[in-house]
Amino acid sequence: MRKTIIGMLLAxxxxxxxxxxxxxxxxxxxxxxxxxxxxxxxxxxxxLGAGNKGLTFNEIFGVExxxxxxxxxxxxxxxxxxxxxxxxxxxxNFNTQTTFTTGVPDVTLPGFDTWVxxxxxxxxxxxxxxxxxxxxxxxxxxxxxxxxIPIPEASTWAxxxxxxxxxxxxxxxxxxxxxxEPPTGMFTA
Numbered sequence: 001m002r003k004t005i006i007g008m009l010l011a012x013x014x015x016x017x018x019x020x021x022x023x024x025x026x027x028x029x030x031x032x033x034x035x036x037x038x039x040x041x042x043x044x045x046x047x048l049g050a051g052n053k054g055l056t057f058n059e060i061f062g063v064e065x066x067x068x069x070x071x072x073x074x075x076x077x078x079x080x081x082x083x084x085x086x087x088x089x090x091x092x093n094f095n096t097q098t099t100f101t102t103g104v105p106d107v108t109l110p111g112f113d114t115w116v117x118x119x120x121x122x123x124x125x126x127x128x129x130x131x132x133x134x135x136x137x138x139x140x141x142x143x144x145x146x147x148x149i150p151i152p153e154a155s156t157w158a159x160x161x162x163x164x165x166x167x168x169x170x171x172x173x174x175x176x177x178x179x180x181e182p183p184t185g186m187f188t189a
Contacts, residue, residue, distance in 0.1 A: 036066045038150075040146070041146070044059070045143040054134065057130075061129075061130075062094070062125065062126070063125070065121055068123055072147045073146045077113040077142045089103030090128075092129060093124065094125035
């Protein structure tokens with residue numbers, strides 16, 4: 001219930017702010033995904049129907065980070081035959097509406113309109129925006145993936161480093177004790 005209400009509030013605020021800024025002719029708001037520390041992979045998609053040729057769109061996907069994370073996303077439209085042209089791919093801060101990071105076109109897939117972005121993101125709410133233009137008379141579809149991996153906290157790093165130090169100390173001590181003992185079994189009578 002809470003996620004539904006948050007999603008509806010997010011969608012309403014995005015539509016109102018998008019209309020006020022006149023950034024796009026079509027705004028599509030998806031549900032809010034909440035990242036709580038467990039690695040997360042999810043997908044998003046949008047279909048813009050017939051009669052929208054020449055209009056711009058802004059596909060919006062909300063992500064809330066409850067802890068810092070490594071964030072990666074990609075979005076794709078298959079070739080010019082499917083009626084959409086992606087012109088921008090950004091991750092922006094929800095509260096300040098400023099761009100946090102900007103995606104780049106992926107040129108490794110000729111014939112595909114594919115964009116990728118990645119960043120280390122602190123906790124907070126963010127919006128993943130896919131901007132573009134409808135080029136086909138029958139509209140078109142786009143789809144994307146989001147991958148989120150937690151960044152270990154400082155206490156986790158401290159435990160890891162102290163564990164490695166203990167293992168190194170034990171190995172050094174074992175080696176030192178082994179060097180002081182007389183060899184056994186080397187000389188037999």
